[in-house]
Amino acid sequence: MSKRLAALVVILILLTPAMLGSNHTEGEDYLPFLFAVFAVTWVAFFGYAFFMTRKQADLKREIDILRQSIEESEET
Amino acid sequence: MTEKTDNPVRAYSSRTPSWWAPILAILWKDVLLESRTREMVMPILVFSFLVIVVFNFVIDPKPALVTAVAPGVLWVAFTFAGMLGLNRTFSMEKEHGGIEGLMMCPVGRDLIYLGKMLGTFFFILVVELIMLPVFAAIFNLPLFEPGLWLITVLATFGFATVGATFSAMAVNTRAREILLPILFFPIAVPVIIAATEATRAVLAGDSFGDYSRWLQLMAGFDVVFVVIAALTFDFVLGE
Amino acid sequence: MTGRLTLLGSSGVLMMLLLALIFLWVPTDIVLGISQRIFYFHVPMALVAFLAFGVVVVGSIGYLWKKSERMDALAYAAAEIGVLFTTLMLITGMLWAKPVWGVWWTWSPQLTTSLILWFIYTAYLMIRSYAPQGDQGARYGAVMGIIGFVDVPIVYMAAKWWRDVHPEAVVGPLADEGSLESKMVIAFLVGLLAFTTLFAYLLMERYTLRRQESLVERLRYSHV
Numbered sequence: 158m159s160k161r162l163a164a165l166v167v168i169l170i171l172l173t174p175a176m177l178g179s180n181h182t183e184g185e186d187y188l189p190f191l192f193a194v195f196a197v198t199w200v201a202f203f204g205y206a207f208f209m210t211r212k213q214a215d216l217k218r219e220i221d222i223l224r225q226s227i228e229e230s231e232e233t
Numbered sequence: 234m235t236e237k238t239d240n241p242v243r244a245y246s247s248r249t250p251s252w253w254a255p256i257l258a259i260l261w262k263d264v265l266l267e268s269r270t271r272e273m274v275m276p277i278l279v280f281s282f283l284v285i286v287v288f289n290f291v292i293d294p295k296p297a298l299v300t301a302v303a304p305g306v307l308w309v310a311f312t313f314a315g316m317l318g319l320n321r322t323f324s325m326e327k328e329h330g331g332i333e334g335l336m337m338c339p340v341g342r343d344l345i346y347l348g349k350m351l352g353t354f355f356f357i358l359v360v361e362l363i364m365l366p367v368f369a370a371i372f373n374l375p376l377f378e379p380g381l382w383l384i385t386v387l388a389t390f391g392f393a394t395v396g397a398t399f400s401a402m403a404v405n406t407r408a409r410e411i412l413l414p415i416l417f418f419p420i421a422v423p424v425i426i427a428a429t430e431a432t433r434a435v436l437a438g439d440s441f442g443d444y445s446r447w448l449q450l451m452a453g454f455d456v457v458f459v460v461i462a463a464l465t466f467d468f469v470l471g472e
Numbered sequence: 473m474t475g476r477l478t479l480l481g482s483s484g485v486l487m488m489l490l491l492a493l494i495f496l497w498v499p500t501d502i503v504l505g506i507s508q509r510i511f512y513f514h515v516p517m518a519l520v521a522f523l524a525f526g527v528v529v530v531g532s533i534g535y536l537w538k539k540s541e542r543m544d545a546l547a548y549a550a551a552e553i554g555v556l557f558t559t560l561m562l563i564t565g566m567l568w569a570k571p572v573w574g575v576w577w578t579w580s581p582q583l584t585t586s587l588i589l590w591f592i593y594t595a596y597l598m599i600r601s602y603a604p605q606g607d608q609g610a611r612y613g614a615v616m617g618i619i620g621f622v623d624v625p626i627v628y629m630a631a632k633w634w635r636d637v638h639p640e641a642v643v644g645p646l647a648d649e650g651s652l653e654s655k656m657v658i659a660f661l662v663g664l665l666a667f668t669t670l671f672a673y674l675l676m677e678r679y680t681l682r683r684q685e686s687l688v689e690r691l692r693y694s695h696v
Contacts, residue, residue, distance in 0.1 A: 395619060398615065398619070402603070406603055412599065415594070415598055416595045416599060416616065422630070423626045426630040426631070426633075427630055430634060450630060453626070458619070458622070465536070465618065465619075469612065469615055
C-alpha cells in the first residue's frame with residue numbers, strides 16, 4: 158500500500174523540476190520558497206507513508222508472535 | 234458542628250428541588266474541606282502574587298507601558314492560578330478513592346460534574362478576588378469597577394467548565410500535571426482573549442457597549458460548555 | 473481494495489493536474505508575484521485540516537453514542553492525518569508570508585485558529601496515548617474531540633475581534649482576502665479536490681491499520 162504512495166511521490170518529485178524550469182520572470186528570489194513548499198509537502202506525505210509501513214511491519218511481527226504463542230498453548 | 238450543618242442535603246431537601254441537593258452536597262463538601270485545611274488557597278495566592286511581581290521585573294517599568302500590559306499580566310496570573318486550582322479539583326479525590334465513592338452515589342453524573350465544577354469555580358474565584366486588590370495596588374489602577382468583577386466571574390466560570398472535565402481526565406493519566414495545561418489552554422484561549430480585552434477596555438474607561446461583546450462571548454462559552462461538559466461527564470467517569 | 477486504488481490513482485492524477493495548472497496555466501498575481509502560487513497548496517491543505525477535524529468529531533460522537541470501535545478508529549485516524557495537514561498548512565503559510573511580507577508569522581484569524589487547531593489535535597493525540605489501558609483513551613479522546621470541535625468557531629470569533637482591536641499585529645497575504653481571477657479559482661478547486669482525495673486515501677489506510685492495531689491489542693490482552 159505504501160509502495161503505491163511512494164511511487165506517486167517519486168513521480169511528482171520528478172515532474173516538479175521539469176516545470177520549475179519554465180519560469181524565468183521577475184521575483185525569482187521567491188523560487189526557493191516555492192521549492193520549499195513542495196519539498197516539505199512531499200517529505201511530509203512520504204514520511205507519513207513510511208510511518209504507516211513501519212507500523213504495519215510491527216503489527217505483522219506481533220501477529221506472528223501471538224499466533225506462535227497460541228499454537229504453543231494449544232499443544233500443552 | 235451541629236447535625237444540621239453537617240448534612241446540608243437533609244437541611245435543604247425540604248425546600249430545594251431534588252436535583253439541587255446533590256450539587257450542593259458536593260459543593261459543600263469541597264468548601265468544608267478547603268476551609269478546614271486551607272492547604273490550597275494560600276500557596277496559590279502566594280504564587281499569583283509572585284507572578285505579578287516577576288512580571289514587573291521583566292518589563293520595562295515605564296508608566297505608559299505598565300498600564301498597557303496590566304490587563305495581560307493580570308490574566309496571565311489568573312490563568313496560572315486557574316491551572317493550579319484545576320489541578321486540585323480531582324487530585325484529592327483520586328488520592329483518597331473519592332472518585333469511586335462519587336461514582337457509587339445514586340446521582341446523575343452530570344450533577345456530580347456540576348457540583349465539582351462549582352466547587353472549582355468558587356475556589357479559583359476566591360483566589361482571584363483576593364488578588365484583584367493586590368493587582369490594583371501594584372499597578373495603580375481603579376479597583377471598584379463593577380465591570381472587572383463581572384469579567385472575572387464570567388471568565389472563571391468558563392475556566393471551571395472545561396477545566397473540571399480535563400482535570401477529571403488528566404488525574405487518571407501518568408503525566409497529570411503537564412497534561413492538564415496541554416488540554417486546557419487551547420480550549421480556554423477564547424476566554425483568555427475575551428477577558429484580557431474586556432479588562433483592557435474597562436481600565437481604559439471605555440463604555441460598556443465597547444466591550445459588551447467580549448462579555449457575550451464569555452457568557453456564550455460558559456453556557457455552551459457547561460452543557461457539553463455536564464452531558465459528557467458520564468463518559469469521563471466511566472463505569 | 474479497488475476503491476483504495478482508485479482513490480490513490482485519482483489523487484495522483486489530480487496532483488499532477490494541479491502542478492500543471494500551477495506552473496503552466498495560472499496567471500501571476502500582480503501584487504504578490506510568483507510566491508502567490510503557494511496559495512494553491514496552502515489553502516486546500518488548510519480546508520482539509522478542518523475537514524479532518526470534522527471527521528474526528530463525527531467519529532467521537534459516533535463512538536460515544538454507539539460504542540462503536542469503528543467510529544473510534546475513524547476518529548483516531550482522522551486526528552493523526554489532520555495534525556499532518558495542519559502542520560503542513562502552518563509551515564506553508566510561513567513560507568508564503570516570509571518572502572512577500574518579510575515576517576514568518578502573522579496573527580490573522582485564519583492562522584491563529586489553525587494554530588489553536590494544531591494544539592487541540594495534539595491534545596487529542598496526547599490524551600489518547602497517556603490514558604490508561606482499555607477504552608478510557610477512546611472515551612477521553614472522544615470528549616476532547618467534541619469539546620475541541622465546538623471550541624474552534626469560538627476561537628475564530630475571538631481571534632477576529634482581537635484583530636479588529638489590534639490591526640497592526642496582523643499583516644500579510646493571509647490577512648487580506650483579495651479577489652481571485654477565474655483561472656485562479658479553477659486551479660484552487662482542483663487543488664482542493666486533489667488534497668481531499670489524498671486525505672480520503674490516507675484516511676482509509678490509517679483507519680484499516682488502526683483497526684488491526686486494536687484487534688492485536690485485544691488479542692494480546694485476552695491471551696496474556
